[in-house]
Amino acid sequence: MKQLINSLKGDKGIWSFVVLLALISFMPVFSASANLVYVIGKGSTIGYLVKHLVHIFIGFTLIYFVHKVPYHYYKGLSKILLPIVALLLVYTFFQGTVIDGANASRWIKVPFVGVTFQTSALASIVLMVYVARYLAKIEGKEITFKSSFIELWIPVFIVLALILPANFSTTALIFSMICMLVFVGKYPLKYLGTVIGMGVFMLLFFVTFAKAFPKAMPNRVDTWISRIERFTSDEPSEDDYQIEKAKIAIATGKVYGLGPGKSVQKNFLPQSSSDFIFAIIVEEYGLLGGIGVLFLYLMLFFRFLVSAHKAKTLFGKLLIVGLGFPIIFQALINMGVAVELLPVTGQTLPLISSGGSSIWMTCVAVGIILSVTKKDEEVEQERLEKEEREAALQRMIDKHLEEEAEGAEDAETSAAYSIEDGTKNPMHAVMGKP
Structure with a gap:
């Protein structure tokens, strides 16, 4: 064990907070899985716990091997993987699987393994690395909007266009993070403003086209519009039911919580182990538990800031910003949904919510960041x-x-x-x- 710990390279603070978040996840997932077992009648709580343990183990295995690779290797790898990811997204668009009888066109089933995989999670990582590579390449150079649009924005818009019909929240999160990344990378602001305007126009065009020709392609435009309307309306709805149960769970937890495994609302929240797991954490561990989880994410964010400042190359800085910041913002979005600050989005709580591909892709992103944070003596060793x-x-x-x-x-x-x-x-x- 000591030899394994000594072989771990990179920022020890990031390692510590990631491990703590993963350890914290076991009790809420074990408790919330009772909803699937006793209400839906599917599987066993021990089975869900073991499944989550396997997902976490695979995730940390990915972190270990990914962080051993010198981070500059990912420049070329992003160019190779981008067209592959586009093909996977096309396949997902037409062959999205069905989970528990519901349309889940964001997922594909891996042959011979029997697990489902969310291709947009992989696309997000590859796209961030690709954008960081381009910004590092043009550092200190004069560029034109035409050249940058062809080499940078066309691939970005193609990937986002393939994600958008099935997952608006993920598309919006990726696009906003890319805009932040290019801003940090000193991309000309006048070009960035033009790109944001084009993105808004294309979104409005897609929504208009989908409403005019609803059967032309698979899409969830009606779901997006209805969620926004329900969020701003006073009339009761299905989303209101989930939010109300989440708020009841948070209010019931008070300061110290009901205790591990004693949540009541987990039996009523449909996504208690994934989308609304933060509400279960607050119900069982109280306001102190919820603030503790938020504190860990903020400390992880602080370590990302410090690591980005210490990185010796622009590509390394942009990798940490492009891969690390979305983890934190996704966590804040998940918490915001639970307390009704935001409409229901379907974003999980990174490293805590149950799920395979979300955990694995988060771990891959953390592994790349750790590769950047390795010290000179570690690289020399x-x-x-x-x-x-x-x-x-x-x-x-x-x-x-x-x-x-x-x-x-x-x-x-x-x-x-x-x-x-x-x-x-x-x-x-x-x-x-x-």
Whole structure:
């Protein structure tokens, strides 16, 4: 265990807060899963707990291997993965799976494994790395809007257009984070304003087209509009039911909470283990528990700021901003929905809510950030270890070649000895043949 801990590189503060959030997640997920077991009659609470444990284990395995890769390698990888991600999004658009009888066109089922995967989560990471790569490439250079639009914004708009019909909240979050990223990367403000205007225009055009031709393509425009109307209206609705139960859970928890596993509203909240898990945390652990979770996210945000400031390259700074800040904003959105500051969006609480792809992609983002935060001595140590492994491998190859050479010399000596004795084959000599 000590050797494993010593092999962990990067900012120790980020490691600590990520581990704490993952550990905190087990009790709320275990408690909230009772809704699926006793109300819906699906699976067992232990089964959901083990499933969540497997998701967390896979997630931290991804962090470990991703943070070992030098972060500049992700520049080229983003260019390779971007068209692959676009193809996956196209496949998801037409082949989105159905989960518990509901349309879930944001997900695809992985063949032979039986798990579902949200392709937009992967697209978000690849897109952020791609944008960071472009901004680092144009650092200190004069650019035109046409060149940047072709190389930067066309790929961005294509990916967002493929995500938008099924998931408006994720599209809006990604687009806002990209705008923030290009602002930090000193992209010309006049160009950025034009791009934001184009984005708003294309959104309005899509909504108008979807309302005029509702059967032209799969979309959830009616769901978006109805959620906004329900959020601003005083009439009761399904979303109001979820929000009311979440607010009851928060009010019931008071300061100290009802205690672990004693939540009542988990039996009424449909998404108690994912979208509304923050309400369950406050109900069981009180205002102190809710503030504690918020504090951990804010401390993680602070470590991202410090790490971005310390990063020695613009690409490294932009990676931390583009991959780290969305984690924090997604958490704030989830909490805002639970207390009715925002309409229902379907955004999970990173590293705490149950779910596979959301946890894994968050862990991949954290792994890339940790790769950026590795100190010079850690990078040098990894370089020396790599050289030592290569030297050891070369010694093995040389030894193997020497053994083969010695074997060939022995065979030549044996053949020469056989010829000198007047025989070409030792068996012929034994049998008396010439």
